[in-house]
Amino acid sequence: MAKTKKSARATLPPSIGKVLKRLHHPLDVILLCVRWYVAYSLSLRNLEEMMAERGLEVDHSSVHRWVIKLVPLFEKAFRKHKRPVGKSWRMDETYVKVRGQWKYLYRAVDKAGNTVDFLLRAHRDKAAARRYFEKAIDRNGEPETITVDKSGANLAALEALNADRxxxxxxxxxxxxxxxxxxxxxxxxxxxxPMMGFKDFRCARIILAGIEVMHMIRKGQMQDDGIARNPAEKFYSIII
Structure with missing residues (x-):
């Protein structure tokens, strides 16, 4: 994070550099705002004020644009460094408000509390649950056991999945x-x-992915390359 704007951007992978090409703020400011937004309980206007206190004119809409552009790249890169999870999963869904309506964030952790995977869906039903299980298994391998609550939809999805195995x-x-x-x-x-609900399903999905990635990094789910780093440094190291 100590590199100059020009030298830092010159060393970025082409896919990252292409996204940042039209973003004219210093790279360290962009990455700091993105990380703070997905790591802490802050609104976009909180970040605008915090940057202003540091003498930086950053509009809250710019921060939102940075998050939407960069988080998918962070998530994709993090997948390559994610530690394997255990074979016993605990799965559940939680509520997230998008455009004033409740949507459903499907999540699972292994018995040690490590995040297996996540998926935002518009509906809470058998099809949504099955899509989640298929995605989680595709990315993390097949578990031996999955524990769910008393939801009939989750049980029906697993029974349908097992029928083909x-x-x-x-x-x-x-x-x-x-x-x-x-x-x-x-x-x-x-x-x-503090976000007071999401205005758009696509944006909700992207922002939640960034929050999940930062959460996994904090839990130690990023593979160690032999260099001692704190969670912030690990976040930046994914693409820098």
Whole structure:
């Protein structure tokens, strides 16, 4: 983060440099705002004021634009460095408001509390749950056990999934065993609270992905390359 604007941008991968080409603020300011927005309970206007206190004129709409452009690149890059998760998953969905309506963020953690995967869906039903399980298994491998709550939709999705598998995944329904994922939801909900709901489904999906990536980094889910780094440095190292 100590590099100059010109030299820092010159060393970025082409895909990142292309996105940043039309963004004219210093690179360290852009990355700082993006990280703070997905790491802490801050609104866009909070960040605008915080930058102003540092003598930097940054409009809140610019911060939003940076987040939407850069977070997908951070998420894609992070996937290459994500540690493998355990074979026993706890899955649950939580509510997220988009354009004044409740949408559903499907999430799972392993028994150690590591995030398996996440997916924002418009509906809470069998199709949404199955899509989540398919995505999570595709990216993280097949688990031995999945624990869900008493939701009939989640159970139906797993039963449909198992019907196509030579070795079925063991399914458990237990509210008590799912406490670990319900507790983990709180870290995500705490960050989005100042945002007062999302205005657009696509933007919600992108911002939630950034929050999830930062949450996983804090939990130590990024593979260590032998260099001691704090969570902020790990976040920046994904693309720099």
């Amino acid at each position: 030579p070795t079925p995944i063991k399914v458990r329904q237990s509210k008590y065993l799912n406490n670990v994922v319900e507790q983990d939801h709180r870290a995500i909900k705490r960050i989005i609270k």
